[in-house]
Every structure is written in C-alpha cells, then in structure tokens.
Amino acid sequence: MKFKCFENPNNITYDVVITTMPYTESGLPLMAPAVLKPIVEKAGFSCLAADVNNEIVRYINSHERNGDFMTFIYDEFLAPEIEDDLYDIFSSLATQLMSFKPKFVGISLISYVNQVSAKWLAWFVKKIDPTVTVLLGGPGCLPTFTGPSEFVDTLMDAGLVDYHIRGDAEHSLYEFLKGRREYSGINSLEWREFSLEEMRKFPMPDYSQYDMDLYRIPALPIIGSRGCVRQCKFCDYIANWPSFTWRTGDDIFEEMVAQYKLYGIRFFKFQDSLTNGNQKEFLQLITRLAEWNTKNPDESFTWSGYYIFREHNAATERTWELVKASGGHKLIVGIENLNQRIRYALGKKFSNESIDVHLEYGKKHKIHFMLLQIVGWVDETDEEFEFIKDWLRTHTQYKDNITLQWGGTLGIFPNTWLERNWEQLGLIRTSEHPQGWENHAVGSTPAKRARWAKELNDLTRELGYTAGDQLNNHFLLEKMINNEI
Amino acid sequence: MKFNTCKLELEFEFGDCRGDYFRVQVDNGNSVKDVDYFNPYHSTMIELPATLKIMTSGKNNKIHTIVKDGEIVEDMYVKVNKLKLDGLAIGNTFYHKKLKLITIDNQEHTTNYFGFNGTCTVDLVHSNVFTQFLSLNTDTDFLEKQRAATLENSKVGWQETNDKVDSWNDLAQ
Numbered sequence: 001m002k003f004k005c006f007e008n009p010n011n012i013t014y015d016v017v018i019t020t021m022p023y024t025e026s027g028l029p030l031m032a033p034a035v036l037k038p039i040v041e042k043a044g045f046s047c048l049a050a051d052v053n054n055e056i057v058r059y060i061n062s063h064e065r066n067g068d069f070m071t072f073i074y075d076e077f078l079a080p081e082i083e084d085d086l087y088d089i090f091s092s093l094a095t096q097l098m099s100f101k102p103k104f105v106g107i108s109l110i111s112y113v114n115q116v117s118a119k120w121l122a123w124f125v126k127k128i129d130p131t132v133t134v135l136l137g138g139p140g141c142l143p144t145f146t147g148p149s150e151f152v153d154t155l156m157d158a159g160l161v162d163y164h165i166r167g168d169a170e171h172s173l174y175e176f177l178k179g180r181r182e183y184s185g186i187n188s189l190e191w192r193e194f195s196l197e198e199m200r201k202f203p204m205p206d207y208s209q210y211d212m213d214l215y216r217i218p219a220l221p222i223i224g225s226r227g228c229v230r231q232c233k234f235c236d237y238i239a240n241w242p243s244f245t246w247r248t249g250d251d252i253f254e255e256m257v258a259q260y261k262l263y264g265i266r267f268f269k270f271q272d273s274l275t276n277g278n279q280k281e282f283l284q285l286i287t288r289l290a291e292w293n294t295k296n297p298d299e300s301f302t303w304s305g306y307y308i309f310r311e312h313n314a315a316t317e318r319t320w321e322l323v324k325a326s327g328g329h330k331l332i333v334g335i336e337n338l339n340q341r342i343r344y345a346l347g348k349k350f351s352n353e354s355i356d357v358h359l360e361y362g363k364k365h366k367i368h369f370m371l372l373q374i375v376g377w378v379d380e381t382d383e384e385f386e387f388i389k390d391w392l393r394t395h396t397q398y399k400d401n402i403t404l405q406w407g408g409t410l411g412i413f414p415n416t417w418l419e420r421n422w423e424q425l426g427l428i429r430t431s432e433h434p435q436g437w438e439n440h441a442v443g444s445t446p447a448k449r450a451r452w453a454k455e456l457n458d459l460t461r462e463l464g465y466t467a468g469d470q471l472n473n474h475f476l477l478e479k480m481i482n483n484e485i
Numbered sequence: 486m487k488f489n490t491c492k493l494e495l496e497f498e499f500g501d502c503r504g505d506y507f508r509v510q511v512d513n514g515n516s517v518k519d520v521d522y523f524n525p526y527h528s529t530m531i532e533l534p535a536t537l538k539i540m541t542s543g544k545n546n547k548i549h550t551i552v553k554d555g556e557i558v559e560d561m562y563v564k565v566n567k568l569k570l571d572g573l574a575i576g577n578t579f580y581h582k583k584l585k586l587i588t589i590d591n592q593e594h595t596t597n598y599f600g601f602n603g604t605c606t607v608d609l610v611h612s613n614v615f616t617q618f619l620s621l622n623t624d625t626d627f628l629e630k631q632r633a634a635t636l637e638n639s640k641v642g643w644q645e646t647n648d649k650v651d652s653w654n655d656l657a658q
C-alpha cells in the first residue's frame with residue numbers, strides 16, 4: 001500500500017515525523033500533527049506532519065470486509081481473510097514513514113480506538129530502526145483523560161515507546177526537543193494546562209503537508225477554546241481541561257483570514273468543545289465574520305462547530321441572525337436527552353421550550369443542527385424513552401434541518417461525576433467497558449439500551465429525519481445487543 | 486525487511502507436590518533449554534516460521550497427585566502464564582483455548598495447566614511477527630460469533646445505509 005502522506009520520491013529527510021493513527025472516522029484533517037509542526041520547527045528541527053488516519057480509514061471503509069478490520073482495531077483479533085491486507089498496511093506504513101530517516105517519531109492518538117494501530121506502528125518502526133525515539137501523545141493513550149496509562153506502560157516496558165507526552169503538547173514537546181526531559185507532562189502523570197496568554201501566542205497550525213484533496217470535506221480545523229463552561233455529569237473531557245480558556249474573537253478571525261490566504265479554503269471546522277462558551281468573544285467573532293462576508297460575498301466564510309443551546313431570551317433572535325450572516329453552517333449541539341428532566345439532571349439546564357425556539361430559528365435561517373444524544377441515562381425509564389419517540393413524531397417539521405446522532409449509548413468513564421457516584425446511583429458494573437453497567441431499579445441493561453438506540457435510529461429514518469451513522473458505533477451496539485459487553 | 490524475528494518469552498508457574506517439581510524443557514527448534522521452578526522464565530530469539538515445544542516430565546501420578554475423599558488436595562503442575570513476543574503479551578484466550586498438552590499416553594488436554602508428562606507444541610506458522618501475534622491473540626470463536634451477528638443484523642436492516650447521511654458524521658469528530 002502506498003501512502004500519499006509518506007511519499008518520498010526525492011529521499012527527503014526530517015528530524016521529526018508526527019502522524020495520526022487509525023481508527024478515527026473523520027472526513028476532515030486531524031489537527032495534531034499540523035498544530036505541532038510549527039512547535040517542532042520553533043525548537044530548531046525539521047518536521048513532517050502526516051494525517052495517515054484519513055487514508056487508512058478510507059481504505060478500511062471501502063473494503064468489503066470492513067467489519068473484520070474493526071475487530072482488529074477494537075480487539076486486536078485477526079480475520080484470516082484480511083491477514084495480507086493488514087500486514088501490508090502496517091509494514092508499508094512504517095517503511096514509508098522511516099524513509100524520511102527521522103530521529104523522532106511522534107504518534108498522536110485522538111482516542112483509545114487508535115491504540116492497537118499505534119502499538120503496531122511503534123513495533124514496526126523500532127524493528128526498522130531501534131535507535132529512533134518514539135513518542136506517544138494525545139487523549140487516546142489513556143482509557144480516560146487522567147490517571148496512569150496501562151497501554152503506554154506496556155509499550156514502554158516492551159521498549160517500543162520511549163516517551164509519553166501527556167496533555168497539551170504545545171509547550172511540553174517544545175521543551176522535550178530542547179532537551180528538558182523532566183518537563184511537566186513528559187513521562188509524568190501531571191501536566192500543565194496553558195494559560196490564556198499562552199494559548200493566544202501559539203503559532204497557527206501548519207497544514208502545508210496535508211493533501212486537502214484527499215479529504216471528503218474541504219475544511220480547515222481550528223481551535224478557539226479549551227475546556228468547557230459546563231460540568232456535565234457524564235463528561236470526562238472536563239477532568240482533563242478543568243479550566244475554560246479561550247482565544248479572542250479577533251484572534252480567531254485573523255487566523256481564519258490568514259489560513260484562507262494560505263490554502264484558499266473558506267470552510268472552518270471548530271474542533272474545540274464549544275464555539276460559544278465565551279459569549280462576548282463569540283459575538284465578536286461572528287460580528288467580524290458577518291462583516292467580512294458582507295464585504296466579500298465571493299470569498300465568504302462558512303464554519304461549523306460545537307454549540308451550546310442556552311435558555312432563550314431577548315437576544316436570541318439577533319444572535320441567530322448573526323450566526324447565519326457569519327457563515328454558521330452546521331452546528332453540533334449536545335442535547336444529550338430530549339427529556340427535560342434528564343437533561344437538567346445531567347447538567348444541561350435548558351428547557352424543551354428553548355430547544356423548540358432554537359430549532360425554529362435554525363429552520364428560518366437554514367442552519368443545520370446535529371443533535372447529539374445519549375441513549376439510556378442512568379435512570380431513564382421506558383416512559384421517558386417513549387417520550388423521545390413522541391418528540392420525534394411531533395417535530396418532523398425540522399426533519400430537513402436536523403440530524404440525530406444517537407451514538408453508542410451512555411458510557412460511564414473514569415473521572416466523571418457518574419463514576420464517582422457509582423454506588424449512590426445504584427449502578428452495577430457488568431464489564432470493564434464504559435457501556436458495561438446495569439441499573440436494576442429501571443431495568444436498564446447494555447442490551448436494552450442498544451435496542452433503544454437501534455429503535456430510535458430506525459424511527460428517525462422512518463420519519464424522514466437523517467440519522468448519524470458510524471461504523472464504530474454499529475460495532476459497539478452489536479456487541480451490546482449480543483451481550484458481549 | 487521481513488519482520489520475522491523477535492524475542493519470545495514464556496512465564497511459567499510451578500506447583501510442587503511433596504517438594505517435587507516438574508522438569509520443563511523448551512525446544513525452539515535450535516536448542517533445548519531447561520526452565521527451573523526458581524527461575525520460571527524462558528527467553529529466546531526466534532525466526533519465523535518456527536515450532537516451539539514445551540516438554541514436561543518427572544511426574545509420577547501415584548506420588549505427585551494427592552487425592553483425599555475424591556478431591557485432589559495437592560498436585561504437581563506447571564502453568565504457562567504468559568507468552569510474549571517482543572515484550573507484548575498474548576491475550577487470555579490463547580492460554581485457555583490454544584495450548585494443548587499431548588501426554589505421553591497420547592491424551593490431549595487443551596489448557597495452560599499442565600498436570601501430566603507430555604509435550605505442548607506451539608506452531609508459529611506465520612512468516613512475520615505481526616501476523617503471528619495477532620493469530621495467537623485471536624479468539625476465533627468470538628470472531629465467528631461477531632461475524633454471524635453482523636450478518637444477522639444486516640439482514641434486519643441494522644447496517645442499512647441512509648442516503649441522507651452526509652458529511653455530518655465527520656463534522657461531529
């Protein structure tokens with residue numbers, strides 16, 4: 001297999017190669033290598049930023065035995081029918097990557113689903129050159145954001161990985177390359193969040209080595225904030241970034257203009273947890289974008305990102321007008337549950353009425369929403385499940401401007417409020433998997449929740465809405481239905 | 486590169502009876518080495534494909550298995566607790582489903598608990614370590630079950646693709 005991101009016809013060398021790993025289902029570029037490339041260069045090293053995940057995911061998804069690849073990705077099992085293909089992927093990947101003769105190979109893991117691939121890339125790389133320094137980083141190194149990483153420890157003990165960079169790597173990778181190997185976040189449990197000031201001084205991501213034609217969506221990822229303004233009970237993201245830090249609207253706008261001038265791309269995808277966490281800065285950003293779009297109708301920007309609904313008020317209408325004028329295109333909203341009682345309980349205090357108001361404005365301004373849902377809250381009842389179905393039946397007027405993503409049902413992750421209050425909630429752990437829990441008080445089991453998810457998916461489609469669909473969620477739900485979780 | 490060499494490690498657990506232990510020998514095709522109860526580890530470099538043999542001897546069932554009231558109260562045994570390739574441990578299924586001891590009287594026991602004199606042969610038939618590791622690590626029963634379930638679910642529309650699904654999925658990353 002030949003990887004475009006590792007083509008090297010002129011035998012160029014790089015000191016550092018940073019790559020993503022499969023499996024992350026995304027038609028967009030993954031940011032980490034592009035974010036870290038200028039940091040590496042600032043430290044005086046040359047760097048190749050590669051997003052190989054995209055190429056491998058495309059290959060897997062179009063493969064007739066894609067389910068067998070998922071068994072490898074999740075369980076590290078081998079289906080004999082894909083034996084040669086799988087070997088070809090990893091041996092070719094490592095061989096082509098090592099043709100750049102790097103001193104350091106950085107492997108970025110966006111989720112735990114990347115672990116098996118990262119392990120084997122590290123193995124092949126060390127086989128080719130045992131002297132190369134392999135670094136792992138990213139939230140995917142850990143089963144959750146915090147705590148020790150059994151995965152990394154195993155690879156370190158095996159001599160396949162030399163360093164683990166924890167948390168944001170913008171400062172720690174720089175310090176590492178400068179020889180300060182004791183810096184916080186390098187082979188240590190603790191790491192330092194960066195301050196507002198630091199966040200605003202980091203260089204722009206450098207996508208110059210990404211082949212944008214390979215992506216299904218011609219968009220540039222961008223980060224406007226870290227952390228979240230909410231404290232949702234299921235969320236482990238806030239355990240890693242307890243403080244909410246943000247860039248100014250002006251700063252973000254300037255980056256969008258600069259990236260557009262470099263790459264000619266005018267669609268931006270915000271990759272942070274929410275675009276409108278700081279309302280003042282968000283308003284400033286959408287105002288600047290709206291002005292730009294008015295002045296430059298042939299070069300107008302569009303954007304997409306995570307958005308939180310708040311209780312509606314007198315400013316709501318004007319905000320939606322500005323969101324539209326700014327190019328707000330597709331907004332991903334964590335509704336979590338259509339039952340107001342559950343939504344309040346999990347930490348999102350906006351009413352069902354406000355959902356209707358926001359959806360109405362979305363419809364009016366032709367803004368699309370992806371509504372993220374968590375099926376099977378800890379004490380969700382059959383009646384509440386029925387309510388969700390009724391909601392779907394009574395909101396079909398929005399079917400053309402919402403997509404419903406039912407996901408893989410509620411997973412209980414370490415370091416979340418849910419996990420800390422496990423016993424109090426009367427939950428019983430049935431497996432180590434996040435979805436492996438039961439609540440006998442309401443008859444909630446993994447298989448039942450997976451059936452709910454399936455039913456909601458089916459009803460969503462039956463009623464003419466669009467349902468989000470991901471291969472890895474299918475895989476997970478199938479396991480749950482088959483009582484394998 | 487062939488990617489066909491690696492360090493193979495075995496971790497054993499010895500259980501004595503009347504102070505006696507199994508004699509364990511590991512044959513990697515090139516040499517035969519003893520493994521002692523006081524240092525129950527074996528490590529060797531191998532080149533694939535290869536055959537590994539674990540040989541147990543020295544047990545007299547009349548002496549080294551003590552039965553009281555129909556229950557075994559003491560037994561001489563050796564257990565294979567871990568097999569590692571280049572430091573990476575093979576998962577649990579292997580030990581319980583893929584290790585077979587053929588006793589000297591030709592009885593077959595699928596287990597990692599060796600309680601008889603005999604030979605356990607591990608055929609490392611693949612020509613690269615990656616495939617070999619995965620092959621040993623794979624729970625074939627589970628794999629087949631998973632495939633059957635996927636097929637079944639696809640029949641009832643679970644894997645049905647939706648024409649209206651678009652780039653949204655990607656944007657939710």
